[in-house]
Amino acid sequence: xxxxxxxxxxxxxxxxxxxxxxxxxxxxxxxxxxxxxxxxxxxxxxxxxxxxxxxxxxxxxxxxxxxxxxxxxxxxxxxxxxxxxxxxxxxxxxxxxxxxxxxxxxxxxxxxxxxxxxxxxxxxxxxxxxxxxxxxxxxxxxxxxxxxxxxxxxxxxxxxxxxxxxxxxxxxxxxxxxxxxxxxxxxxxxxxxxxxxxxxxxxxxxxxxxxxxxxxxxxxxxxxxxxxxxxxxxxxxxxxxxxxxxxxxxxxxxxxxxxxxxxxxxxxxxxxxxxxxxxxxxxxxxxxxxxxxxxxxxxxxxxxxxxxxxxxxxxxxxxxxxxxxxxxxxxxxxxxxxxxxxxxxxxxxxxxxxxxxxxxxxxxxxxxxxxxxxxxxxxxxxxxxxxxxxxxxxxxxxxxxxxxxxxxxxxxxxxxxxxxxxxxxxxxxxxxxxxxxxxxxxxxxxxxxxxxxxxxxxxxxxxxxxxxxxxxxxxxxxxxxxxxxxxxxxxxxxxxxxxxxxxxxxxxxxxxxxxxxxxxxxxxxxxxxx
Amino acid sequence: xxxxxxxxxxxxxxxxxxxxxxxxxxxxxxxxxxxxxxxxxxxxxxxxxxxxxxxxxxxxxxxxxxxxxxxxxxxxxxxxxxxxxxxxxxxxxxxxxxxxxxxxxxxxxxxxxxxxxxxxxxxxxxxxxxxxxxxxxxxxxxxxxxxxxxxxxxxxxxxxxxxxxxxxxxxxxxxxxxxxxxxxxxxxxxxxxxxxxxxxxxxxxxxxxxxxxxxxxxxxxxxxxxxxxxxxxxxxxxxxxxxxxxxxxxxxxxxxxxxxxxxxxxxxxxxxxxxxxxxxxxxxxxxxxxxxxxxxxxxxxxxxxxxxxxxxxxxxxxxxxxxxxxxxxxxxxxxxxxxxxxxxxxxxxxxxxxxxxxxxxxxxxxxxxxxxxxxxxxxxxxxxxxxxxxxxxxxxxxxxxxxxxxxxxxxxxxxxxxxxxxxxxxxxxxxxx
Numbered sequence: 001x002x003x004x005x006x007x008x009x010x011x012x013x014x015x016x017x018x019x020x021x022x023x024x025x026x027x028x029x030x031x032x033x034x035x036x037x038x039x040x041x042x043x044x045x046x047x048x049x050x051x052x053x054x055x056x057x058x059x060x061x062x063x064x065x066x067x068x069x070x071x072x073x074x075x076x077x078x079x080x081x082x083x084x085x086x087x088x089x090x091x092x093x094x095x096x097x098x099x100x101x102x103x104x105x106x107x108x109x110x111x112x113x114x115x116x117x118x119x120x121x122x123x124x125x126x127x128x129x130x131x132x133x134x135x136x137x138x139x140x141x142x143x144x145x146x147x148x149x150x151x152x153x154x155x156x157x158x159x160x161x162x163x164x165x166x167x168x169x170x171x172x173x174x175x176x177x178x179x180x181x182x183x184x185x186x187x188x189x190x191x192x193x194x195x196x197x198x199x200x201x202x203x204x205x206x207x208x209x210x211x212x213x214x215x216x217x218x219x220x221x222x223x224x225x226x227x228x229x230x231x232x233x234x235x236x237x238x239x240x241x242x243x244x245x246x247x248x249x250x251x252x253x254x255x256x257x258x259x260x261x262x263x264x265x266x267x268x269x270x271x272x273x274x275x276x277x278x279x280x281x282x283x284x285x286x287x288x289x290x291x292x293x294x295x296x297x298x299x300x301x302x303x304x305x306x307x308x309x310x311x312x313x314x315x316x317x318x319x320x321x322x323x324x325x326x327x328x329x330x331x332x333x334x335x336x337x338x339x340x341x342x343x344x345x346x347x348x349x350x351x352x353x354x355x356x357x358x359x360x361x362x363x364x365x366x367x368x369x370x371x372x373x374x375x376x377x378x379x380x381x382x383x384x385x386x387x388x389x390x391x392x393x394x395x396x397x398x399x400x401x402x403x404x405x406x407x408x409x410x411x412x413x414x415x416x417x418x419x420x421x422x423x424x425x426x427x428x429x430x431x432x433x434x435x436x437x438x439x440x441x442x443x444x445x446x447x448x449x450x451x452x453x454x455x456x457x458x459x460x461x462x463x464x465x466x467x468x469x470x471x472x473x474x475x476x477x478x479x480x481x482x483x484x485x486x487x488x489x490x491x492x493x494x495x496x497x498x499x500x501x502x503x504x505x506x507x508x509x510x511x512x513x514x515x516x517x518x519x520x521x522x523x524x525x526x527x528x529x530x
Numbered sequence: 531x532x533x534x535x536x537x538x539x540x541x542x543x544x545x546x547x548x549x550x551x552x553x554x555x556x557x558x559x560x561x562x563x564x565x566x567x568x569x570x571x572x573x574x575x576x577x578x579x580x581x582x583x584x585x586x587x588x589x590x591x592x593x594x595x596x597x598x599x600x601x602x603x604x605x606x607x608x609x610x611x612x613x614x615x616x617x618x619x620x621x622x623x624x625x626x627x628x629x630x631x632x633x634x635x636x637x638x639x640x641x642x643x644x645x646x647x648x649x650x651x652x653x654x655x656x657x658x659x660x661x662x663x664x665x666x667x668x669x670x671x672x673x674x675x676x677x678x679x680x681x682x683x684x685x686x687x688x689x690x691x692x693x694x695x696x697x698x699x700x701x702x703x704x705x706x707x708x709x710x711x712x713x714x715x716x717x718x719x720x721x722x723x724x725x726x727x728x729x730x731x732x733x734x735x736x737x738x739x740x741x742x743x744x745x746x747x748x749x750x751x752x753x754x755x756x757x758x759x760x761x762x763x764x765x766x767x768x769x770x771x772x773x774x775x776x777x778x779x780x781x782x783x784x785x786x787x788x789x790x791x792x793x794x795x796x797x798x799x800x801x802x803x804x805x806x807x808x809x810x811x812x813x814x815x816x817x818x819x820x821x822x823x824x825x826x827x828x829x830x831x832x833x834x835x836x837x838x839x840x841x842x843x844x845x846x847x848x849x850x851x852x853x854x855x856x857x858x859x860x861x862x863x864x865x866x867x868x869x870x871x872x873x874x875x876x877x878x879x880x881x882x883x884x885x886x887x888x889x890x891x892x893x894x895x896x897x898x899x900x901x902x903x904x905x906x907x908x909x910x911x912x913x914x915x916x917x918x919x920x921x922x923x924x925x926x927x928x929x930x931x932x933x934x935x936x937x938x939x940x941x942x943x944x945x946x947x948x949x950x951x952x953x954x955x956x957x958x959x960x961x962x963x
Binding site: 417 | 771773774777780781783784787788789790793
């Protein structure tokens with residue numbers, strides 16, 4: 001039985017608290033009497049028999065005929081699945097997508113369906129490599145489908161594989177993968193790691209082109225998504241849901257399979273297991289293990305440290321699987337996400353502190369560049385709330401990360417240009433959008449690399465910047481603790497070398513007796529701020 | 531008289547080469563350059579007044595000299611010992627302030643003008659080692675006449691260009707390098723719709739930006755600059771975009787919508803800029819220039835590379851025109867008729883901004899210096915006695931936030947005495963007449 005998340009008021013006896021810091025960690029003493037720590041719940045118990053649960057969900061869907069009843073010989077079946085941006089970190093094998101898709105394929109085989117195609121729903125993310133696809137789907141699926149071209153990465157720039165389905169009531173164009181749109185049945189297999197994922201966002205985003213995505217991946221929409229983790233108050237989701245209506249009315253038949261995972265990111269084994277424990281419960285062995293971990297990391301070259309972290313596979317376990325009609329399924333999914341992640345927090349704070357880990361959705365097997373640091377901090381962690389942001393309007397975010405100006409040259413080519421050329425000129429999302437979006441979106445070289453190499457789409461770094469648009473507008477200051485000063489300034493933030501310095505700097509904005517809330521993530525939580 | 535002098539001393543040159551390679555500008559510390567008491571130079575002929583420097587700039591070529599890094603190419607057209615200094619604003623007794631057109635062409639040498647000098651293209655003079663003065667491509671490299679890093683030297687009347695009262699001494703000392711930049715840009719003659727890249731934003735790079743933007747107004751000017759102050763100046767002088775040198779290929783790629791081919795040192799663009807001015811003159815900058823220059827574009831060498839190991843494949847493979855630029859002369863500002871990328875068709879000629887025929891680079895430079903108050907680029911001045919510091923400062927101008935460093939002789943007592951004596955002599959001469 002896992003213990004729920006909770007809020008700890010910091011007093012003099014509270015030990016130093018863990019801050020993730022890229023490929024490392026910091027222990028920081030928070031000021032007593034005005035600080036609190038929001039802890040995530042412990043990992044929920046997993047489904048005892050996930051394969052049975054999956055089969056049960058497919059045979060007993062919500063607001064839909066059972067999957068076997070939807071399958072017939074001669075039909076065109078497409079199975080789309082979330083790409084490697086989920087879950088974080090990647091999970092140990094077998095990945096939940098492999099389990100679900102194997103079950104779907106077994107049913108399709110039993111029904112005599114021959115025309116089956118598997119598509120990684122990348123949207124504008126980079127293509128998955130063979131080894132990544134093998135990891136997610138398993139060798140059996142890969143070897144059965146990839147050689148004949150029936151397993152592929154979605155290409156949002158392939159005009160022959162895009163279908164325009166119409167426009168929403170708000171004039172948003174809906175253009176998605178032609179194969180998916182023209183199939184007799186589209187089965188979408190998702191991983192709902194956070195409340196933002198899933199629902200219509202699966203198809204309307206994961207299988208959409210830039211023409212379609214630009215209607216909700218923009219500054220206006222993201223400034224009005226409060227938060228991205230609360231679809232009822234998220235303009236991004238409203239747009240996706242409107243697009244979903246167009247997709248449905250265009251006759252696209254979708255069987256949505258959504259899964260949730262527990263937040264078992266680091267497991268219980270040392271040395272990483274200590275990261276999931278509450279600091280005052282650390283045993284002597286835990287402390288020794290943590291110190292050894294710190295010393296070992298400090299002795300490693302940066303490249304080796306990154307490789308070691310990127311090699312980590314999390315012991316996430318499946319906590320739910322539900323299938324059927326998109327919206328009905330998603331409601332149940334969200335309830336399951338909340339069951340694991342929701343933590344009640346009373347009132348807002350002046351200063352929100354967060355330790356940013358080594359990974360975000362866009363640097364799996366890659367490099368966390370400064371733009372992704374901004375996106376993880378102000379786009380994702382800032383948005384881990386329901387109701388009101390954890391930090392008050394005009395408050396300060398202090399995020400801890402090395403923020404090195406390092407880029408993966410293959411994965412993030414347009415990020416390099418964005419960082420060097422755009423951010424040196426302006427950090428204002430609206431200005432960036434107006435001046436640069438089309439240039440980056442339609443750039444032939446970026447397009448070429450997205451389609452043929454393993455590069456994120458040209459416009460992607462701008463989207464990452466927009467992701468933080470609400471926070472940038474909302475906050476009074478952003479301070480990066482332990483970040484490369486030049487890179488931090490390039491982002492438009494202020495560098496601080498110690499937490500005391502950061503708090504001192506923050507006091508210029510929120511006063512000397514400001515309240516502090518530390519977001520103890522990962523594992524992830526969703527603050528229900530009342 | 532007080533002067534900084536360079537003598538031919540092989541052992542010291544070797545030491546300077548080593549010192550300069552380790553710490554640029556430190557060749558001055560090992561004795562290539564000495565502060566000495568020299569006799570006032572005799573006039574090599576008629577029309578050689580004694581002139582008295584007010585300010586004398588330190589140029590990249592001077593730094594090469596001090597660090598013994600200058601090319602052996604110059605051996606036959608330099609005579610030792612020489613007093614450096616060719617970016618000079620001087621007092622001419624009885625006439626006022628003048629700037630020096632430093633090239634020692636046929637007129638100062640008392641020779642019938644060669645074809646280049648007939649055209650006014652003194653930079654291309656064919657007689658730099660002949661005539662009534664010792665070999666020397668310019669004042670500042672010739673043993674007969676002295677140079678600007680002194681309290682007095684000889685200048686031929688044909689070399690002296692009047693300085694308007696509206697210009698400060700700092701403005702005036704920028705005229706000679708500005709003339710060089712004008713000449714280099716005029717070699718490229720960018721058309722109004724063309725894209726220009728300037729690599730390097732030291733003195734000459736910045737002046738090239740100013741000249742390109744003022745004289746030609748090309749479609750877009752990008753400057754690769756290492757330091758923040760250089761970027762600020764480049765933008766002030768009309769650049770549309772500035773970037774770090776390592777970003778240049780990517781910046782031009784994005785601007786031109788072209789594709790980056792290859793990786794690392796082999797990366798280049800499928801298209802690129804129409805005109806690239808290399809104001810650095812290193813193998814790396816030249817390779818950058820080739821990488822960002824479009825096929826059939828033009829690269830102008832404003833920097834001063836000597837022996838350089840450079841892959842010239844892009845030059846022939848992309849049919850790039852590599853243009854040298856040295857000194858100044860007479861400029862015809864009409865824009866070029868560049869060969870386009872499409873099968874060599876020719877573009878129409880744009881209207882020149884100034885004048886119909888040729889104008890002397892110096893006249894254009896005087897205008898430009900006045901318009902932009904280019905004296906603002908003079909970041910620090912030193913007396914001759916602190917020449918080692920001055921040269922180190924000049925060599926480290928970029929990282930130290932400076933652009934142009936100059937010697938300031940205006941308060942030198944010896945100079946005052948010599949100038950007064952010359953003026954009194956002149957008055958006495960006039961009284962006799």
